[in-house]
Amino acid sequence: MSQTSDAMELREEDIKKHNSVAGALLEGFDHAPRIGTPLAADAPAEKSSGVGTRRRFRSTTPGLVTQRNVASAGVQLIGRIARADDGDMLVSPVQATVMHALRRAVAIALAVAENYADQSGLGDLKRANLEGSLPAARKTEFSELLAGEALVTLYVFGNAVAYLLSSHLTEVTVEVGDVDEVLTDNGQVALHGALWELDQDIASHASDDARLVGTVCAFAEMLMEKVALRAQTAPRLESFKGAAWRVEADDFTVRGFSPASKAKSTTLTMTFKKPNEVVGNHIAKYQAMKLSKMLMAYDFDRRLNPFADLGGFIFTFMGDGAPGTGKTTLIQMMAGLVNEYCLNAGYPFRYQNLSTDNIDSYQGKSGQNAKAFINNIIDPSVIGFGTIDDIDQLAGKRGDRQSSAGQLEITAVLMESFAGANTVVRGNCTFGMFSNYPENVDDALRQRAGARFLVDGPQTRDDYIDILNLLMGKNHDIPLGDHQPFAAQEIKKAVAASFESHSKPHEEGLMKVFDQVSKDIGSLDTIAKLGTYLKGIQEADERFTGRAIKNITDAVKVRAMDFELPDEWMEQPDLFLFKGYDEKLAMIKDMRKPITVEMVIQEINRYADSEFRYADKSDEIAIENAVRDMQRMEAAKKRFLSGGAG
Template sequence: MSQTSDQMELREAEITAHYPMALSMLQGFDHAPRIGKGKEVAQQERSSGVGTRRRFRTTTPGLVTRRTVPTGAVQLMATIEGADDDDALMSPVQATTLNALRRAISIALAVAENYASVSGLGDLKRANLEGALPAARKTEFAELLAAEALITLYVFGNATAYLLSAHQTEVTAEVGEIEEILTDNGQTALHGCLWELDQDIAIHAPDDAHLVATITAFAEALMEKVSLRAQNAPRLAPFTGASWHVEADDFTVQGFTPATKAKTQTLTMTFKKPHEVVGNHIAKYQAMKLAKMLMAYDFDRRLNPFAELGGFIFTFMGDGKPGTGKTTLIQMMAGLINDYCSVAGYAFRYQNLSTDNIDSYQGKSGQNAKAFISNVLDPGVIGFGTIDDIDQLAGKRGDRQSSAGQLEITAVLMESFAGANTVVRGNCTFGMFSNYPENVDDALRQRAGARFLVDGPQTREDYIDILALLMGKNHDIPMGAHELFSAQEIKKAVAASFDSHNRPHEAGLMDVFDRVHSDVGELDTIAKLGTYLKAIQQADERFTGRAIKNITDAVKVRAMDFELPDEWMENPELFLFKTYDEKKAMIEDLRVPITVDMVVQEINRYADSEFRYADKSDEVAIEAMVRDFGRQEEAKKRYLGGER
């Protein structure tokens, strides 16, 4: 798990000091491209130097020239002013866009200046200007300049997308891959990307809506290209290990992580109360705990004490038969988080990734999945992301029935949930739900840190409760000898549910458990527990080291086997508004010791789910083969009968 560092304030004076240079870049500069190719653009004739004042319009009506721009002047301000179907006045959106670009360039230059100061690049620049740069440090100097260029480009793209996000409409634009990525130094890098942006605006932006869409699409494509380059670039630690906050814009630079506006999403779903979720005791209990865990997130530190102490559920999978209550569980958890955030004044964002996000265009499904992940991960909000019917949405590798779009989504989810760049801050959680988890790719399924068996009502009392709940109040039928919802008392029900996992539930795992138990006796030491885990692996080769990590994470969750008191959610001053260290200390006081019973129960719970998935998968495959054999036999009979 990666942790975040303390923020530094990027002072307004540092930003505005770069306004003159930023304005100069927007008005005009010369650039000879080295990587990108000039794009043929149909546009009004423009005289040299016009970008320094209001646009000069040709006196010949309808005169249009063609230009290919491999070299020469870049006049971005004039190009933006021209994106309005020949309106003689600058529109408010154009003015806002130019201000946003000037601001973004200035922020990028200010952050690059901070980086140069802390990395030693500033000293090397001065030595180079004086002709006193040691030969032994030339390689270091070149690497630092390349790092400065990448930082400048990324912060420019990040700030641009952030500042224009409030002005986006439903109009979209496709600008393609950014080519002119130069790494000589920060200023040269900006010249290269602004040269390319100038052409994209001329091609794709005939009006204000397309202007914002084009610049936003360009900024996002720029961030993606630069972040990929940065993965293998040296000298970036002073940038990735720090963060800068711009107070006036509420914009935070946090390494190569996109910043987004902390907006609460208006939810239209029907929320459910906990007592309306009948059965599913462990799943309901863990969902209720997780909703409160999310609220412990500290927006200043950008970290959750639960994520640091262990026991935070970043990803989970809920599986069960159709109609057992998966949607109701989602509605309950989203409702709880929404209510808690309303009391605290936090921004809450809920998003669901559905089959509508599978696109026939190559790469678009993956982009949709990345956008979903980024929106939920936004460190400025409390996020809850769900992937319902994930077996239909994410393709299983090796399955010929999986489309290219489904496989793209699988790759994005795998990288996002447990990839090299995954940062668990503790401000969000992702839930995957399926009626057929055996059809989910094994590696993706194992990225679910917790398993919620959504098995619906089980007991006589459960069925009475759900009948009374769904019947409503428009009847006079007496209740009879039953105390409504008493069986849904969560603590009592959960204790019984956990105790039931002292022994496995699945037949295949029972055999393994009994065999190990007869060989080593009670599983009361680390060595004996490890023996049991190895025996499970021998029975199911998919039970790998990731499974052990998920089990130990679940045990740590059990060590946090408490609900934060309701009054802490109702009165934010008691907990939510305290400092990070105060919240951490309060949580540590509630933590309980880890016991052998907890470990055995969590091993059984996790392994039961894997055996359950394997048994279902095998049974489905066997049934399919039986049907195929049956069809072959019937076809053979008909064929032979026809010959006669």
């Protein structure tokens, strides 16, 4: 399912014609480093202890090429790799795999760079330059295109290396540090610099096979990161960013400056829950069940979900409720449903939870952990479900002196990833943030949750009987009594009642706004009147911004999709899942419901109720803390005066 219809085929013959050049680069070439600092002259002949000895030098001007009095050194990667063991005269299978992966990655990079040169016009300028007929007016363009070729070559090389060796990684991790020798003269010089630095890293860190693979992959990741950052401001890269190339033999797709990854599922060890085992939480359960099926509508060829196209897809949601109300059970239910559907359809499914273990005392590491979590889930070649449990403990609140640097790093990454300038919602994944204390979550981060799942647990007498009956199990003879098991959990009836209850606000502060606006302008039955109500809410709570309006309208669009895809569509993939994108889109359009005034009012109240609830709790906590501080100061003052009098 990883084949993409929008990717051009990178033909095998176009790659293999670069094998001789790639092989020659691995055998040996001379390179005088410009930015990186080389090892001591005798270092290549020494056995590395696995501890880095190379002092890092970082230019203060990005992209600056400086001439340094450093003699050219021979770079012989094949020999370097062969020595990365206990002195065995034979090359190990892992070493051979690394050599083949590096040659393949160089060949792919050169083939893509050749395509880039043809599409961007660089090829014509190169020929004109060789003939001495390059116009002076185009020299700047020529220089910029050569720099673009260098960045393309380096990124594709790093991307291919990381992809080809990903299945050979072990639990051994290697920190190689920053990549310095990033040269942008042209593609060939760029490869010389990268391979020189890789040779240095292997000498410093690769003391055995596991560390060899770890070193090469870590270098590839750091190279990609450095090049992608440089490419953000580099000109003349549009033809590369907007295109995709498919290498069929490796199941590898080059898609701009985005890392490729193998479409592997994660092995889930959690205990799954069935929907009837979730008692209460009717709206949250219903939305989770709908979202699970929405994910399955994702089209791997188009790399887009019809629900995302129509505006009814939930990319991020916030699940909040008191401790013990069923947030973990809800996660187990949704992950179990998606896992079951993916197994039936043969789709790769990836689940991951971002936990407090990802907070690191090392500066920048927490942000890297969060970014890796995001990238793992948004991978367009899988169906992804990411959860952030206890987000109030994990992501720091800006301005809160108790938030650590690591927590604030995670907050910044999540905010940028969930609603940043580069956020692309394809509809293949969703993120759930869960908290017992959502009022402690940063306001801007909380508002990036497009939907709110109130996890309020069992509420009615029937709910409590059902949950007791469920948890008691079968090993007893106690009669059930006058009760119809799980009748109260009939989802459609319960959800209809839950939505209807939001025709009027629940929170006292919002009730006052609703009543006042209704008194002033009458029934909220036009866009103008609904907008007046929204303005009234904003006047009562300044945190109710334009993002809140977007979240409400998104929720209304979800309500227009207020239907569940039939179970048989999940059980028999040919009925829906395996159909073409346009056919799936048409089938979903036929099931859409018209948007009504009642829907809009209910969604405004549902969202605003949650914000008022969070704000009230947050303000109350702040007041309590301030009062506690004043009481302490008063007690300290009395004690001080008492001591002074004595």
